Amino acid sequence: MAPTFTANDSLLEVRIAQKALTQLNLVCMYPKVAVVDYEPGAFEVGNDVKIRRPKRRRAISLDPRVASGTFNEAGFFSGTVTLENLWFDGWLTYGIDPRQTIEKYIDETGSQMADSIGTPNDEYMNSLFTSWVATTGAVAVGANPPIAIGACVDSNGNLTSFNSSGLIGAGVAMDKENCPPDNRYALISPVAAGAFLQDAIAITGFAAASIGSGQAIEFGLKGLIPRFGFMVGMSNSITSQAAPTSLDTVSSVSTLAIASVAADTNFSYADYNSTTYIGAVNFTLTCPNGLNTNVAVGQIARIGTSSRATAFGVILRISTATATAPVITLVPFSPNGAKLLPNQITPGTDLFSVPNIGSINTVNHREGLLMAVRQIMEPSPGSGAVAASIVDPDTNLGIQVFRGNYDTGTVSEKNAYYMLTGSQISDFRKTALVLSL
């Protein structure tokens, strides 16, 4: 549905805002894969938008001759999205500037605004996928970053360029959590996209010679492309991980021996009425000089040997109560997306490390990522400023342009544009990471 036009649409600030919004829809990748606009109302910076959904229930096979069914009250999972970002940029325009044509001015200014807002907003939404906090005691995991991992590895357990196996692994992990099979999205780095889609686009014979794979990739990367159950898109906001210089406080070591493993009983699903553990494993490491503080919660650890990657996992907790035997808690996922049990790890053989990872690509079901965009109050009549606030009815992205405060001494005026927004991962089960070069 196209934005509704009004009598004011010919005003300069409205045209700029429209151009910016159009461009914003093109450049923002994460809003394309998120649920938007789920609670109406007026908001200001720092306000919380509420999330509420029923907890998962499961029917039993009832035999009325033996026992009657059990009735439990419906449980709900609650969360919030905080409107924590008021994206702003402003610039001065001078009366002496040669504007050439008004059309060109609108075109260039609108594009700059879209890029100015779109880039940090995508980076912010991407950051949600790795934003773990330190915890102690029992933790109910719900509106949290992903723990599921699929990885693109070679036969020696080394990360490779992005390929279908990593994506399939993430899909397997989401399947195990009963994540709906539709509306799954993967945003991958430009490097990963180049490697992956180059493989996937078949160009042979005359077409290959005349078109060239580079051009095919260029065309292929526009928008979202269906691959292996996911709509795959490219984002410049995908992060990487640099291995710590040492895992030990004294000597320079890149791997630590695993002394023992045990099932964790602190991390459980927030979504179940009865306590169900998420499958975290406590790894007790052998670290004679103590664990370096550059090993941190939120990093992705590798469990395996130099010739095999047994598992990858996001570090959820670090306990250094015994300095020489720190305990790391993570949920181990084999590269193919299978969640591993403690007895599938071999202490003494498998080693712990925090590896270099070129691309931490993100995967999510649309419902797993929420985004709220709201408008701030426009300047009041008589304030000397004019404003344009428009919202795209499809994506709910909105942008506001305020212009005013003319300075007769410098023949200039201020132009400002805003987007008030916040995002939240609603359910870690509907998200995953795919590791690749």
Next chain:
Amino acid sequence: MPILFDRVTGQPVQVHEMQVKKYRTKLGYVDYDPRPAPVPISNGGDAPPTGICKINIDSLKDLSDKLGLSTAEAKALKDNRPYTRVEDLMAKIPSVPWANLESKINYEAA
């Protein structure tokens, strides 16, 4: 990505650049490890050092306190002064492990 520390538990957390401000202000994370520095591993339960002992000058009580000697050992030590090197101590009072105490002893004359 920078690493911040939980203000209470001291757990290090890797934080995306876009989240640093939120972790510092809203969640109260700090840039340094708030936990006290680890205590060096004890070498067999010795008492912490209580200062250098002036073996030719100190009182009976100081000899006993600073070197961890019994009253009888401290008295023998005082009675057999002066000393100029650790070998003197080993020869005159062989029951005390002087090699372990050498770093705590000053041979300044009275």
